[in-house]
Amino acid sequence: MKICVGCDHGAIELKKTVLAVLQEFPDIEAEDAGTYSGESVDYPDIAQMVCGKIISGEADRGIVLCGTGIGISIAANKIKGIRAALCHDVFSARMSREHNDANVLAMGGRVIGAGPAGEIVRAWISTEFSNGERHIRRIEKMMALENK
Numbered sequence: 361m362k363i364c365v366g367c368d369h370g371a372i373e374l375k376k377t378v379l380a381v382l383q384e385f386p387d388i389e390a391e392d393a394g395t396y397s398g399e400s401v402d403y404p405d406i407a408q409m410v411c412g413k414i415i416s417g418e419a420d421r422g423i424v425l426c427g428t429g430i431g432i433s434i435a436a437n438k439i440k441g442i443r444a445a446l447c448h449d450v451f452s453a454r455m456s457r458e459h460n461d462a463n464v465l466a467m468g469g470r471v472i473g474a475g476p477a478g479e480i481v482r483a484w485i486s487t488e489f490s491n492g493e494r495h496i497r498r499i500e501k502m503m504a505l506e507n508k
């Protein structure tokens with residue numbers, strides 16, 4: 361599984377943590393999509409870059425990070441085909457995969473520390489979509505909202 365990881369200037373340290381945790385998984389190829397310095401960048405540009413790779417098939421899933429995780433998750437969810445989940449706890453991360461088949465995880469570098477963030481990434485990577493009939497139905501309805 362290929363995972364593209366991107367952040368704005370508010371989450372440079374968190375991105376390092378995320379990339380280090382992804383290295384624990386031998387089956388995962390992680391791509392670092394930047395940003396690489398503390399210079400200010402606009403989180404919608406990062407969301408577009410990471411999510412664009414998912415939509416094009418270059419990546420299977422993405423992890424997007426900004427100061428709060430809010431702006432970049434909102435931006436990611438504007439892109440057709442993206443289901444981004446802003447998670448700052450392990451339970452939500454697991455549920456975002458089991459119930460919502462989230463293809464993007466968002467977190468905030470000014471919100472969460474390295475330890476909890478690492479556990480969230482591990483849970484999100486390791487949890488499969490439940491494939492339950494009711495969840496599929498709800499996801500289909502959710503994705504149909506993109507065309508309204």
Ligand code: RB5
Nearest residue numbers: 370426427428430431432
């Ligand atoms: C950038 O200063 C900050 O606004 C951004 O990282 C994020 O928190 C937005 O939601």
